[in-house]
Amino acid sequence: MMPKARSRGRRTRGQALAEFGIVLPFLAMVLLGVVEFGYAIYHSLLIDAVAREGSNLIARDTTMTDAEAALRAGAQGPVQFDSNGRVIFSVIKLGTGGSNNGQPIIAQRYAFGGLSVTSVLGTPPSASYAGSPDYKAVNADNDSSIRITGALPNGLTLSTGQSVYVTEVFVRHSTVSPINRLGVTLPSTLYASAYF
Numbered sequence: 615m616m617p618k619a620r621s622r623g624r625r626t627r628g629q630a631l632a633e634f635g636i637v638l639p640f641l642a643m644v645l646l647g648v649v650e651f652g653y654a655i656y657h658s659l660l661i662d663a664v665a666r667e668g669s670n671l672i673a674r675d676t677t678m679t680d681a682e683a684a685l686r687a688g689a690q691g692p693v694q695f696d697s698n699g700r701v702i703f704s705v706i707k708l709g710t711g712g713s714n715n716g717q718p719i720i721a722q723r724y725a726f727g728g729l730s731v732t733s734v735l736g737t738p739p740s741a742s743y744a745g746s747p748d749y750k751a752v753n754a755d756n757d758s759s760i761r762i763t764g765a766l767p768n769g770l771t772l773s774t775g776q777s778v779y780v781t782e783v784f785v786r787h788s789t790v791s792p793i794n795r796l797g798v799t800l801p802s803t804l805y806a807s808a809y810f
Contacts, residue, residue, distance in 0.1 A: 646793045647793060647798065649790065650789055650793045650798070650800065651800075653789075653790050654800055654804075657693070657787055660690070660692065661693055661785050661804055661805075661806040664685060664701070664781075664783050667781075668685055668701060669779045669780060669781040669808040672781070672810075677746070677747040678746075682701070682724070682726050692787070694785075696728055697728035697729065698786040699728075699783070699784060699785045699786065700728070700729040700783075701726055701782070702723070702725040702781070702782040703725070703749075704720050704722065704781075704782070705721050705779055705780070706735070706766075706772065706778040707772065707776070708772045708776070709754060709761075710754075710755070712755030714754065714756065714757070714758070714760070717761050717762075718761065719751065719754060719761055719762065720736065721754055722750050722751070723738065723742075723749055723751075723760075729784055729786060731784040731803065733764075733782055734764040734807070735764050735782075736760075736761065736762055738757070742760050770809065780810075782805070782806075783806045784803055785803070785804050786804075787801060787803065
């Protein structure tokens with residue numbers, strides 16, 4: 615009877631090893647997914663904070679170049695504004711004259727960072743705005759290219775004399791695990807915006 619006991623013990627160990635070998639790839643995939651989604655959420659939270667801080671700064675009459683310097687100084691980890699990121703500051707108002715009278719316009723616009731992206735508010739040409747420190751629209755009354763082309767969030771409506779300060783942050787997101795080889799894809803560019 616002793617030989618049978620040894621044989622059964624070896625079979626049980628062999629069976630457990632085979633089952634572990636079958637389950638291991640699935641466990642690894644779940645673990646990689648948790649790590650990757652956790653990193654993406656962390657990255658999103660960072661750019662949300664940057665967008666809020668940017669809108670807070672420009673709403674307090676900080677110049678847009680000073681707001682840029684503050685955001686660059688506070689950039690950390692995966693949020694950098696080199697070729698992998700872009701920040702767009704906009705001040706939205708109602709036009710007060712000419713063909714833009716009563717139309718929501720981008721009265722001030724400044725962008726920095728090397729990532730090529732499109733603002734959800736619209737992309738007027740840079741020639742429509744004066745330079746530092748204010749970056750105000752050159753012809754706010756009649757330049758139709760500075761009108762808002764996208765929808766304002768949550769049904770936001772503007773009143774005459776009211777300003778809405780918007781910061782949009784775009785950052786290229788790179789994966790930290792080989793999960794994309796398993797057929798799982800995450801967005802390559804993360805986006806956050808804040809309206810004050």
